[in-house]
Amino acid sequence: MTTTSPPTTASTPTVVHRRSRRRWTGWMFVGPFMAVFALVFLAPIVYSLYLSVFRTQMVGGTTFVGLDNYARAMSDPQFWEGLGRVSLFLVVQVPIMLGIALLVALAIDSGRLYGKSFFRISIFMPYAVPAVVASLMWGFMYGTRFGLVGNLNEALGISLPDPLSPGLVLASIGNIVTWEFVGYNMLIFYAALRVVPHSLYEAAEIDGAGQWRVIGAIKLPAIRGALVIATIFSIIGSFQLFNEPSILQSLAPNAITTAFTPNLYAYSLSFSGQQYNYSATVAIIMGLITMVIAYVVQLRGMRKEA
Amino acid sequence: MARSTPWRRALTATLTAGALAVPLAACSGGADAPADSGEATADAASALEEGGEITVWAWDPTLESVAKDFEAEHPNVTVNLENVGTGNDQYTALQNAIAAGDGVPDVAQIEFYALPQFALSDALTDLTAYGADQLDGTFTPGPWGAVTQGGGVHALPTDSGPMALFYNKRVFDKYDIEVPTTWDEYVEAARKLHEADPKAYLTNDVGDAGFTTSLIWQAGGRPYQVDGTDVTIDFTDAGSQQFADTWQTMIDDELVAPVGSWSDEWYQGLSDGSIASLVIGAWMRGNLESSVPDASGDWAVAPMPQWEDGGQATAENGGSSLAVPAASENADLAWAFLEYATVGDGIATRVDEGAFPATTAELEDPEFREQEFEYFGGQKVNEVLADSASQVAEGWQYLPFQVYANSIFNDTVGQAYVSGTTLTDGLAAWQEQSATFGNDQGFAVNQ
Known part of the structure; x- marks a missing residue:
């Protein structure tokens, strides 16, 4: 931790405040990347996983089947x-x-x-x-x-x-x-x-x-x-x-x-x-x-x- | 796979993509199909008056002129004719558009064998609402049976493929081969030709679902029985077995050229006489003229070989229809176009450009029947083909998942062409795998 932080425990709220500000600043930098990353890399995988636990039939429509497809x-x-x-x-x-x-x-x-x-x-x-x-x-x-x-x-x-x-x-x-x-x-x-x-x-x-x-x-x-x-x-x-x-x-x-x-x-x-x-x-x-x-x-x- | 249209191959090169980017017309138009036909015609008329835009997905090149003429006749109407792929490619695009509920065309070309698949899932407008049921008799029995399978009118036929024997007369004369009238004679002719010239074959085959089902159809086999979602698949009936026995001889004795249809080798063989005959749909007439020009004067047409002496039964091979997807936002206008193209003035345009019609009036028209074809040495080819159209055996049904079944044909029956498997075993495997798929899809197959 930083040496400049006050030694007293009474300043806890300030620390929390600072922490949260720090966190948001960081997100602003990685945000654009994370958004593209999620959209381009994670979304297709998640969508495939989502598809794989359903079954769509010509007769009967779509039903949730859990791991049936894997079995x-x-x-x-x-x-x-x-x-x-x-x-x-x-x-x-x-x-x-x-x-x-x-x-x-x-x-x-x-x-x-x-x-x-x-x-x-x-x-x-x-x-x-x-x-x-x-x-x-x-x-x-x-x-x-x-x-x-x-x-x-x-x-x-x-x-x-x-x-x-x-x-x-x-x-x-x-x-x-x-x-x-x-x-x-x-x-x-x-x-x-x-x-x-x-x-x-x-x-x-x-x-x-x-x-x-x-x-x-x-x-x-x-x-x-x-x-x-x-x-x-x-x-x-x-x-x-x-x-x-x-x-x-x-x-x-x-x-x-x-x-x-x-x-x-x-x-x-x-x-x-x-x-x-x-x-x-x-x-x-x-x-x-x-x-x-x-x-x-x-x-x-x-x-x-x- | 059954290729229903002669121009299919030529087109593959010019396919346009972008199926899903079709801009849908924002125009209004009575979307609800009225129950009474008189009202419907009135609605179609007012829709034509009011104008609008419709999107047509088709790969049939003769529809281009039809669309132009239609636009000329109805200045307020714009027809966007789009080729999103041939056969299966288009069905995939259509299936996706229907599933997404977006970008669905107003009119779509669908081959007969694929029609039940779309009809069953209620993806198509029942044209009975427009009085299409009264068109019974306008079309020949084969195509009409195909578009009305399972009740309702799902589409209207644009072309048909009644089968006939196309043979290379020059080769037949050279080796003194008589035109076979039965399948037994056909096998003997194949043997005689191949013995006389080991490089020549009477026909080619590497396993084609459309050809196989058509021959079984002609032999009286009815392997597919469809009643709603109850489906029976049985390739052990007499017709199927008769086909399997005869064709097994052709394969065992290596009397069929191992050349896939529509390949370059195939066209070359048709051109140089090393593939001396084809039993195929009537649309082959136009295909030979345009794609095998070098063999002009060599070819002739005879009735389809029969399974029994003196028999007259034929079958359909391919053939397409136009349908209105249920999700069309311009159904009235779509119907107007459909009517124009399939029962109206559009027919004459299409016949002029080489299509083989599915309407009885054209087929019985003396002018059509007596046309002499220079390519076929002046033979009145249409006479033979039109007679075949009227002799198509009735009662044939396709599976509501025929597109998939055909896609696994070579996995199963095709093995008989390259290994020790027999056609009978192959058909049994095809039956089993098709049934498994059907049951997975919620049908009751062979249950």
């Missing part, structure tokens, strides 16, 4: 299948994508690459292509009749498997996502590598360490923070998988079902089925699961760092 989601095989699918996507695609991104970042950073700005730009370029356009583009290439795959089959007289068949479509989507985001992740890694002090490399060289040793002992530990961040972004991205399957759905309607990913499921529920309440529930559960997993990864990543 339904817990035992909804379509939801869990979708979640299983994006989880599989996560454990297979994310390591591949981050691995390639890391490799490219290290190669560009090594300074041994001729024309490194060219490679940096061209690898980053796909990230500038909107996901919708990228999916359409790849969708055309995947075509077995008139697409690139079809042309290859015809030119070489072979019969490549259909990338849009139910068994392969997830891998095909993984390929698109990898193509799109390798450049983005590469840039994060490359930026982190650039700030590693060169004196460390010189010291390592004096000690006789080779390039692999430098990578293992200096570069990777130095960019651990960037690796964790990129991993968390990728986890969130995987769980939010929507654009690519949604676009490819028109080309492979039987392989990509309406519940292919949890996001696609939530979308179909609300836009084809008018089940806004259940859709909100699915969205909230997905949000929670994503947060928990991202948090666990962050905890693990940070603990190692410490």
Whole structure:
């Protein structure tokens, strides 16, 4: 507390008065922010929560159902299948994508690459292509009749498997996502590598360490923070998988079902089925699961760092 | 999904957004629909006199000329024709506007299969109040049955899709294939063509809810029975099974091209003859002319293949109507426009621009029937199509949640096209998932 406050206890009212004045002044400063924050960040979440405890029926109208929607989601095989699918996507695609991104970042950073700005730009370029356009583009290439795959089959007289068949479509989507985001992740890694002090490399060289040793002992530990961040972004991205399957759905309607990913499921529920309440529930559960997993990864990543 | 209008695809590129930003006319107008039809006509007339503004949500391009003509005839009336999306996109926007009670259009285009969904929730004005019930007989049985399902008149038909066999005569002649008159012959024709040219298919199919339900309809299946909120879904009836058995052969023997309708590949196939026929709604006539110009002279039209020798039954595939949402603030004016577009002078305009009418007068008009189409080698195509319209099997009903049911068609029945599942299993899964949805929505499905 301040040393200027009167020592007597009789002045309590003044103190209260001062406190309340102080509090209002503070609110005036943070008020505008809080208003926007509440409106933009809190309101949608609160509204989703509100929606998720009701049920609107075509016959019977809207009723309060408490946690019924959550109970339904817990035992909804379509939801869990979708979640299983994006989880599989996560454990297979994310390591591949981050691995390639890391490799490219290290190669560009090594300074041994001729024309490194060219490679940096061209690898980053796909990230500038909107996901919708990228999916359409790849969708055309995947075509077995008139697409690139079809042309290859015809030119070489072979019969490549259909990338849009139910068994392969997830891998095909993984390929698109990898193509799109390798450049983005590469840039994060490359930026982190650039700030590693060169004196460390010189010291390592004096000690006789080779390039692999430098990578293992200096570069990777130095960019651990960037690796964790990129991993968390990728986890969130995987769980939010929507654009690519949604676009490819028109080309492979039987392989990509309406519940292919949890996001696609939530979308179909609300836009084809008018089940806004259940859709909100699915969205909230997905949000929670994503947060928990991202948090666990962050905890693990940070603990190692410490 | 059933695509009812030929121009749908061309339009997707020109869709306009901003559905909810529709400025509603602030003009007055008797909002309450009078009970007596004479009074209603008088009200519509005075509403026209008084003028005002109505908003029409439709993607049918022929309505543009209709709206212009209507405005010319009634200078005080302004028609805001807005395209807020095609099919499902528009239904979503409409559903949202109705739920919000704001920005609801005065007239909305709704396909037949989606009509019960809106009618059931009392979202549409019952046009009986305007004497629309007296229009029985003005329209062919298929469309009229669709707009009156469950009692009342929920909308008036704008176009219809009586089915026929569109086939590539050049390809048929080249491989000496006879025009099939039954579905069994159709399967054999498909086999013969595909054996003669492994790249050519008699038709394409990757699972289309509209096509499947239409064929079941023709086969005499009535899987959907709707009585208020009591709904029965049963894909085990004879008609459904007959369809499933025949079409399973087409899938098993790989006689259908794995190409989705309305895709670029599809148009290419129709153009180069590798997709040699389509059993589809009459609106395909205009679509072939405008979207597959290169194949001019190749195509011809024959009656729909039958399930029994000598049979005559057909079914509808697609088709749209115009309805007046209950929340319209200009219902009288909206009705006046609706009447003009669907039973008045608007029909002639629309037929001229390629729409296939749903009114008996036009279909029986000798001039209409005997028109020779250069695209079809001078064939009097309308004769075949109009006959099909009069032979549509009666008693078909759609679910009051058909839009959703169709959206999960490929999740269930579609699996038969890409895996070991049979059509019968797929239909059973479709039935089950549709029933679950219906029960969740408060209907009594299969109970």
